[in-house]
Amino acid sequence: MDEHKGRLRASELEDSGDVGVNPTHNITMGEIIATRFNRRDLLRGSLAVAAISATVGHRALAANEQPVKKASNPISFDFKEIEAGVDHTHHVAEGYDTQVLLRWGDPIFADAPEFDPMKQTAEAQARQFGYNTDFIGFVPLNGSADHGLLVANHEYTNEELMFPGVGVQDSKDANFSKMTKELVDIEIAAHGGAVVEIRRVNGQWQVVKDSKYNRRITAATPMEITGPAAGHDRMKTSADATGRKVNGMINNCAGGVTPWGTWLSCEENFNGYFWGKLGDDHAEAKNYKRYGLGTPAYAWGKYYDRFDLTKEPNEANRFGWVVEIDPFDPNFVPRKRTALGRTKHEGAAGITNSDGRYVVYLGDDERFDYVYKFVTAGKVDTQNRAANLGLLDEGTLYVAKYNPDGTGTWLPMVHGQGPLTEANGFKSQAEVLIETRRAADLLGATKMDRPEDIEANPQTNRVYVMLTNNTRRKEDQVDAANPRANNAFGHIVEMMPEGGNHAATVFTWEVLVKCGDPSVAAVGATFSSDTTKNGWFGMPDNCAIDSQGRLWISTDGNNAKATGRADGLWALETEGERRGTSKHFFRVPVGGELCGPFFTPNDESLFLAVQHPGEVDEGTSSFENPATRWPDFKDNLPTRPSVLVITKQGGGKIA
Ligand code: FEO
Ligand code: CA
Ligand code: CA
Ligand code: CA
Numbered sequence: 001m002d003e004h005k006g007r008l009r010a011s012e013l014e015d016s017g018d019v020g021v022n023p024t025h026n027i028t029m030g031e032i033i034a035t036r037f038n039r040r041d042l043l044r045g046s047l048a049v050a051a052i053s054a055t056v057g058h059r060a061l062a063a064n065e066q067p068v069k070k071a072s073n074p075i076s077f078d079f080k081e082i083e084a085g086v087d088h089t090h091h092v093a094e095g096y097d098t099q100v101l102l103r104w105g106d107p108i109f110a111d112a113p114e115f116d117p118m119k120q121t122a123e124a125q126a127r128q129f130g131y132n133t134d135f136i137g138f139v140p141l142n143g144s145a146d147h148g149l150l151v152a153n154h155e156y157t158n159e160e161l162m163f164p165g166v167g168v169q170d171s172k173d174a175n176f177s178k179m180t181k182e183l184v185d186i187e188i189a190a191h192g193g194a195v196v197e198i199r200r201v202n203g204q205w206q207v208v209k210d211s212k213y214n215r216r217i218t219a220a221t222p223m224e225i226t227g228p229a230a231g232h233d234r235m236k237t238s239a240d241a242t243g244r245k246v247n248g249m250i251n252n253c254a255g256g257v258t259p260w261g262t263w264l265s266c267e268e269n270f271n272g273y274f275w276g277k278l279g280d281d282h283a284e285a286k287n288y289k290r291y292g293l294g295t296p297a298y299a300w301g302k303y304y305d306r307f308d309l310t311k312e313p314n315e316a317n318r319f320g321w322v323v324e325i326d327p328f329d330p331n332f333v334p335r336k337r338t339a340l341g342r343t344k345h346e347g348a349a350g351i352t353n354s355d356g357r358y359v360v361y362l363g364d365d366e367r368f369d370y371v372y373k374f375v376t377a378g379k380v381d382t383q384n385r386a387a388n389l390g391l392l393d394e395g396t397l398y399v400a401k402y403n404p405d406g407t408g409t410w411l412p413m414v415h416g417q418g419p420l421t422e423a424n425g426f427k428s429q430a431e432v433l434i435e436t437r438r439a440a441d442l443l444g445a446t447k448m449d450r451p452e453d454i455e456a457n458p459q460t461n462r463v464y465v466m467l468t469n470n471t472r473r474k475e476d477q478v479d480a481a482n483p484r485a486n487n488a489f490g491h492i493v494e495m496m497p498e499g500g501n502h503a504a505t506v507f508t509w510e511v512l513v514k515c516g517d518p519s520v521a522a523v524g525a526t527f528s529s530d531t532t533k534n535g536w537f538g539m540p541d542n543c544a545i546d547s548q549g550r551l552w553i554s555t556d557g558n559n560a561k562a563t564g565r566a567d568g569l570w571a572l573e574t575e576g577e578r579r580g581t582s583k584h585f586f587r588v589p590v591g592g593e594l595c596g597p598f599f600t601p602n603d604e605s606l607f608l609a610v611q612h613p614g615e616v617d618e619g620t621s622s623f624e625n626p627a628t629r630w631p632d633f634k635d636n637l638p639t640r641p642s643v644l645v646i647t648k649q650g651g652g653k654i655a
Helices: 010-015 029-036 039-044 048-055 058-065 181-190 285-290 429-434 436-443
Strands: 096-103 133-140 147-154 192-201 204-207 215-217 222-226 245-247 252-257 263-267 322-325 335-337 349-352 357-363 367-369 371-379 395-402 407-412 451-456 463-467 491-497 506-514 540-545 551-555 568-572 582-587 593-599 605-611 642-648
Touching (some): 096 192, 096 204, 133 263, 133 642, 147 252, 147 263, 192 263, 349 451, 357 451, 429 436, 540 593, 568 593
Parallel strands (some): 451 540
Antiparallel strands (some): 096 642, 133 147, 147 192, 192 215, 222 245, 263 322, 349 357, 357 371, 371 395, 395 407, 407 506, 463 491, 491 506, 540 551, 551 568, 568 582, 593 605, 605 642
């Protein structure tokens, strides 16, 4: 965290380490062994039985004797790997085309103004595609893979790259002196998300500008708060005496698309938008400290009282939720589903369980924070779409505990159970949810290395957890699920729900791969030896599973100066003998990070999003002098975050 005068850079929000938890615990012999050896190798090696039975119980052995590779239908990726590196533009594997589908500022309505970077207004921005798309989903229309609704989050804004004559304000200027109310209003309009009808005609994707579905959602759009925390006193403000209505969603990172065709959009680093600190004796002081409030990265609190905690102390409780949006109804009031907890939500990808319940996996992206899942009480109704719209309001939230022996437990977060009682400050389920992190601390969940996207593979029921990095983990904080101190490159944990049942409260797990450059022994990366020098990656962030059950990973934070490579997309084998082999498919222009990825149901189109192209660490890149003018490369246009679509030349699956 590069803090300056109590201000954070917006781009550093994801890296800010404001945890308030006790990171100490006792290391068991099992953890030490699992740390020092790759557990899979250990279990399969000759010393496995002796070493393991000396340190862990029979339950772990039994769990690990189950065939891990039950899908065992290894389909290798056959694309020709690209070279890792960094320059001003993007690169995709040979034989594939990249189309720029939607750029920041592109009009998404027939009557919307064209993008004019020198004459930006909030009104124009609210009719144009927003900034920094992270999650992208594709919801087919009439079952088509060539015609549907693109849903896209607009996570955050970079003032120095967006606005002429402004330069870096967050971190450089305690008072954000160049951020006028007009610019803040443009930022508010550039946040949120978009629904855009798109169609593939003669192989090319097009935006349908006169679609009845197209919609911009901003950080000011009226929304409803639903579920157990709705209406609670701590959710009420001077503008909303009901505690059930809120304007806007902020910092929406990743998300998911439900089987009933709604879009789940996740509020992540909401803390960066609030000014003001509450006194230590304030009722919300502990709560807000745990979420890192008090170091704003935006000027919004300067002009809007609701973004100043000293004036509106409950407003921040109304952010940090998973928002459900029906893209088929442009008048749908987005709903903040409080039953899924309040964290710095990365994503909300789910899977329909064998019993019909819907299970959503949720990462809380902070150093030493947790992995969660939500299991609905009701079942997905495949006949009546509308019947599913209340499904995410009732169910059980769980937080994960990873045991050193390769087993794990989902701990229910239910008021009145265990430590979640009034004695610990939780008077109701509403309060357990408002303070999800503190509740999870008390339950003894496992402190992870920044949980990002989590996806379940419907073909194997195995679940993949992207743990992007945690350079603050010390040697004495290492555990089996977070096996490296100073974890600069992150790792991926694979979880196996008991009997393939995603509602089960026990699971087994193992580290699929420790990321980083395998040729540098000190890094301790564990890609397979078939992985080339281009094939390794660090900082896994978003992920997707294609229809053949294969894992694709996009990265955030491959500092080009340190690693000589830009962020991008890698394909990682999880099956058979090639398990742990990674191949490089796509890379972004300098300064960018790669988001998405999302496949059409036939795997023939792959949507990707490039966030903050041209954002370089030195903060020297600006509107006037960006590190790249991608994707337009015109002197009169700034660099623009954009959504891309990849297709195979001549047609066919991306593979
Ligand atoms: Fe917005 Fe955790 O990445
Ligand atoms: Ca992310
Ligand atoms: Ca994903
Ligand atoms: Ca990211």
